[in-house]
Amino acid sequence: MIEHTVPSAANERVRGEREPGESVLELDGVTRSFGPERAVDDLSLSVYEGELLTLLGPSGCGKTTTLRLLAGLDRPDEGVIRVDDETVAGPDRFVAPDDRDVGLVFQSFALFPHLTVAENVAFGIEHWPADESEERVTELLDLVSLGEYGDHSPDDLSGGQRQRVALARSLAPEPDVLLLDEPFSNLDVSLRTEMREEVRNIIKETGVTAVSVTHDQEEALSISDRVAVIHDGSVEQVGRPEVVFEQPESRFVAEFLGQAGFVSGELAAGAVETDLGTLPADVIEGLGPEYDGATIDVMVRPDDLVATPADEGAGEGNGEIVHRQYTGPSFVYQVGLDGGDVVYCEHNHADNLALDQRVRVDLRVDHPLAWFPAE
Numbered sequence: 321m322i323e324h325t326v327p328s329a330a331n332e333r334v335r336g337e338r339e340p341g342e343s344v345l346e347l348d349g350v351t352r353s354f355g356p357e358r359a360v361d362d363l364s365l366s367v368y369e370g371e372l373l374t375l376l377g378p379s380g381c382g383k384t385t386t387l388r389l390l391a392g393l394d395r396p397d398e399g400v401i402r403v404d405d406e407t408v409a410g411p412d413r414f415v416a417p418d419d420r421d422v423g424l425v426f427q428s429f430a431l432f433p434h435l436t437v438a439e440n441v442a443f444g445i446e447h448w449p450a451d452e453s454e455e456r457v458t459e460l461l462d463l464v465s466l467g468e469y470g471d472h473s474p475d476d477l478s479g480g481q482r483q484r485v486a487l488a489r490s491l492a493p494e495p496d497v498l499l500l501d502e503p504f505s506n507l508d509v510s511l512r513t514e515m516r517e518e519v520r521n522i523i524k525e526t527g528v529t530a531v532s533v534t535h536d537q538e539e540a541l542s543i544s545d546r547v548a549v550i551h552d553g554s555v556e557q558v559g560r561p562e563v564v565f566e567q568p569e570s571r572f573v574a575e576f577l578g579q580a581g582f583v584s585g586e587l588a589a590g591a592v593e594t595d596l597g598t599l600p601a602d603v604i605e606g607l608g609p610e611y612d613g614a615t616i617d618v619m620v621r622p623d624d625l626v627a628t629p630a631d632e633g634a635g636e637g638n639g640e641i642v643h644r645q646y647t648g649p650s651f652v653y654q655v656g657l658d659g660g661d662v663v664y665c666e667h668n669h670a671d672n673l674a675l676d677q678r679v680r681v682d683l684r685v686d687h688p689l690a691w692f693p694a695e
């Protein structure tokens with residue numbers, strides 16, 4: 321049995337018979353169509369005890385539909401959903417939302433304006449004995465640092481505070497799984513980064529298994545234990561943030577998770593001749609001699625490359641700047657290489673290079689590069 325340590329004794333409880341690493345939530349071949357469109361298409365995924373997994377993908381890829389299916393707000397056409405080994409949706413069975421051990425934090429927070437903060441948090445545990453409910457509300461308000469705000473109206477609170485109340489309300493009944501629908505989309509940009517860390521800390525302190533949904537790759541990479549990249553209704557890749565970012569298994573994942581440039585070339589005699597020069601095969605992930613003669617595209621991210629002005633000791637250079645984007649702390653330069661490939665170089669904002677300037681782009685990496693068969 322696993323005990324999850326949270327701030328007070330009353331919150332120290334046992335979440336079933338699971339060990340860390342056992343799956344709490346399983347989707348097996350889940351499909352949901354709207355007319356001819358398969359919004360969720362044969363999607364399979366396991367979510368493990370105590371982890372925070374984020375479903376990440378572009379608009380319309382099926383994230384929200386998947387979350388609704390998990391919550392029981394919608395029913396799959398095919399496939400099975402299990403929570404804690406119990407089938408909650410399948411061909412012959414459908415468990416209503418209220419009867420699932422699943423909490424949901426809505427994008428809008430959906431707090432009741434006519435109830436106090438404490439009453440909002442108590443909403444899902446009204447059937448508990450009064451003293452236990454009161455104790456639970458107190459410990460949750462402490463957990464989300466709103467101990468002094470129990471008798472306030474939600475209208476008196478800031479966006480970040482309202483989000484914490486919504487989180488406390490969903491955690492109150494001690495769900496097996498917490499679902500978060502675009503949890504930061506209703507917050508000011510300046511508050512988002514702060515709240516990401518705070519929400520993650522609260523979730524981790526309770527030990528609850530959580531599934532979040534977002535289209536924001538930075539958010540997904542920064543808060544999650546694992547990220548499931550969704551494309552056209554199914555899982556394209558699932559893994560730890562650094563793995564999906566550094567070792568994407570498809571071009572879709574590579575391009576969705578931040579800017580990706582590609583240089584192409586043929587593998588011959590243990591090296592690939594590219595617009596960036598000769599790349600030894602051993603700097604390219606898993607590129608063994610069995611691929612000899614293959615033409616491949618090697619992925620390079622903006623932070624893998626450095627552009628030096630051609631007139632500053634960099635010879636004639638190997639390309640020119642075709643676009644520049646100022647982001648505040650940095651410039652991202654798009655460089656058209658002489659052989660036709662296009663790459664991105666991220667520089668400190670002080671490195672001010674001009675449009676059309678000739679540069680030499682060099683690779684500066686200490687990790688293996690991902691590659692794909694040439695298109």
Ligand code: ATP
Pocket residue numbers: 354357359377378379380381382383384385386535
């Ligand atoms: P977003 O990030 O924009 O919310 P999403 O990845 O969450 O997108 P979904 O909302 O799950 O995507 O929608 C997936 C597809 O299913 C979309 O093409 C959408 O138009 C369609 N869809 C979703 N719900 C319905 C519905 N109730 N009726 C008809 N089509 C729907």
